[in-house]
Amino acid sequence: MAKKTKTSSNIVKRPPVVVIMGHIDHGKSTLLDYIRNSNVVDKEAGGITQHLSAYVVAHRTSEGAEEKITFLDTPGHAAFQEMRLRGADVADVAILIVSAEDGVKPQTLEALESIKTAGIPYIVAINKIDKPGADIPKTQASLIENEIYIEGMGGDIPWAAISAKTGEGVSELLDLVILSADLAELSGDTNAPASGTIIEGYMDGKRGATATLIIKNGTLKTGTFVVAGDAYAPVRIMEDFQGNSIKEASLSEPVGIVGFNKVPQVGSDFIAVANKKEAEKRASEYTTQDHTQKFAHTDLPVVPILIKADVLGTIDAIKHELDSFESDRIAVRIIEANVGNVTAADVQNVSATENAIIVGFNVKVERAASDLAERLGVEINTFDIIYELSQWLETALKNRTPKREEEVRTGRAKILVYFSTQKNIHVLGGRLEEGSLKVGQVVKIIRRDIEIGRGKLTNLQSMKHDVQEVKEGEFGMQIESKTELAPGDYIEGFDVVIT
Helix, strand or coil: CCCCCCCCCCEEECCCEEEEEECCCCCHHHHHHHHHCCCCHHHCHHHCCCCCEEEEEEEECCCCCEEEEEEEECCCCHHHHHHHHHHHHHCCEEEEEEECCCECCHHHHHHHHHHHHHCCCEEEEEECCCCCCCCHHHHHHHHHHCCCCEECCCECECEEECCCCCCCCHHHHHHHHHHHHHHHCCEEECCCECEEEEEEEEEECCCEEEEEEEEEECEEECCCEEEECCEEEECCEEECCCCCECCEECCCCEEEEEEECCCCCCCCEEEEECCHHHHHHHHHHCCCCCHHHHHCCCCCCEEEEEEEECEHHHHHHHHHHHHCCCCCCCEEEEEEEEECCECHHHHHHHHCCCCCEEEEECCCECHHHHHHHHHHCCEEEEECCHHHHHHHHHHHHHHCCCCCEEEEEEEEEEEEEEEEEECCEEEEEEEEEEECEECCCEEEEEECCEEEEEEEEEEEEECCEEECEECCCEEEEEEECCCCCCCCCEEEEEEEEEC
16 A cells, blocks of 8 residues: 655745734825835725735845735724734734824824734834925934834834835835845745635625635645635635736735635634535534624613624724723624625514614615615614714714713702791701702702702792892702701702703
8 A cells, every 4th residue: 555645845935924004194005005006095985995905016125136025905094903903913024104294193003002912023114204394303203202212213123214105215115124024034835735814804796705815824726625714615716916816826925715605704814625525624613702792791771783894804893993882871782793785684683673773884785675674664874984984883872872860960058047847848048158059949958968858949039039049158048848957957959961
C-alpha cells in the first residue's frame, strides 16, 4: 500500500495588510484614492466610506524593490468603531492619519486605541501639508501632547508628512510601511490550506450570499470549500479585488466568494477544507451566541427592533448605536438582524409586537412589505447615511419611552405662626426661604426633615393683601390639609412636570 505523503511547507514572505485609520475628514479616503488611483469618495453616500473593502497595490521602494501591499478600507465615522477595530485586528500595520490643519481629534484617539488593542505597529501620516493652514510643528506638538511619541520628538513611532491630494510624501510613507512589515517578519506557507478572516458579508440580489475574505496563510483554490463559523461555500466563483474571476489566491490577497449557504459573520475566521462533507461538519459544530441575550431578562418596557442592511458590517454599526442608547425606562431588544431588503415576512415578524421598529440601511422596502406595514401599522424607516440613522433612532426610542411625572420644587417656607383651623383649612404665618409659592399649589409638609403630609395652598397674603404668588419675606397663608401643622414646620411647594 502506498504511503500517504504530507504536503511539504513553502514558507515565504507575506505582503503586509495595512489599515488607514483616523478622523472622519483627515483624508483617509483621499489617501487610499491616490494610492490605488481610483475613486471611493464619490461613490459613497454623504462622502463617507461606509463599507470595509480591500485593495492590492504595487509599490516600488526607494531602493528599487517591487513590493505588494494590501489596504483595508475601514469606515471613519464614530458609529463604525467596531468595524475599525476589526480592520485593525485583520491588519499587520496601521497608518494613523492626522490633519496638519487640525491635529489630534477624539476620533484619532479612538483609532489609536483600536490599533493598540490589536497590538500592531503603526505609522503616523501628517496629511494636508498642501493646505494654507497646515502647521507641521503644531501638529507634532499635538501628537506629543496626546502621548503619540514620533521619531525626532522623543519617540520611535515613524511618521511622514504627506499630501493625499497631490501625492507628496506618499511614496516615503509606503517605504515606511514596507520597513515596518519587514521588521515584523511577516510570512506564510503557500502550500497550506487557506485560512484568514471574513471582512465583508452581504446578500447579492442576483448571486446570493457573498463574502470578502483576506487570506492570512495558505493558498485558496477553486474546487475546495471555505468554512466561517456556521457558514460555508464551495470555491466555484472566486474574484480578486477588481472583480476578475481567478482560480487561486494566496497570502494577503482579498477575494470575493459567492455561494455561501448563509451570509458569514464579519470578523469571523475562515478555513479551507477539501469537500462539502467536511465543510458541513465544521459548520454544524459551530454555535453562535444570540446578540439579544443581553436583553433577555428585564422588567422595563421593551422596544423591539428588526434591522436590515446591505452588509453585516453595517449591522454591527447599528448595534453599536443601539448599545450607546441608555435609559432607565426602556430596554432595546434586537429581535432580528440580517442582510437583504425589507420583506413582507419581516413586517409579519414584528407586527404582533407592540412598539416594534424596522430599520433599514442601504436596502429597499419591497412593495408587499410597504403595503403590509401600512395595513398593520408597522413603522419602517430606511437610510443611506449612518448619522441620519443615528439621529432618527435616538428620537424614535425617546418617543417610545414611557412618560413619568416628576416633582420639581419651586419654593420652601418656614411656618412661624399658627393662627387657627376650621374644616382642615389652616391659617398660618410664614417666611419664604427660597424660590416662590403660588395659590393652588400642592405643598409637602416637612417636620425634622421628614415629610409628614401634604396640603394645598388656597390663599396667600402679602402686606395684608391677597396675592397669587409670594417671592420673598413674611406672608400669610391658608393651607387645606388633614395633617396638623405647627410652628417650626416647613412647607415645600412643587410643580408636577411630565418627562
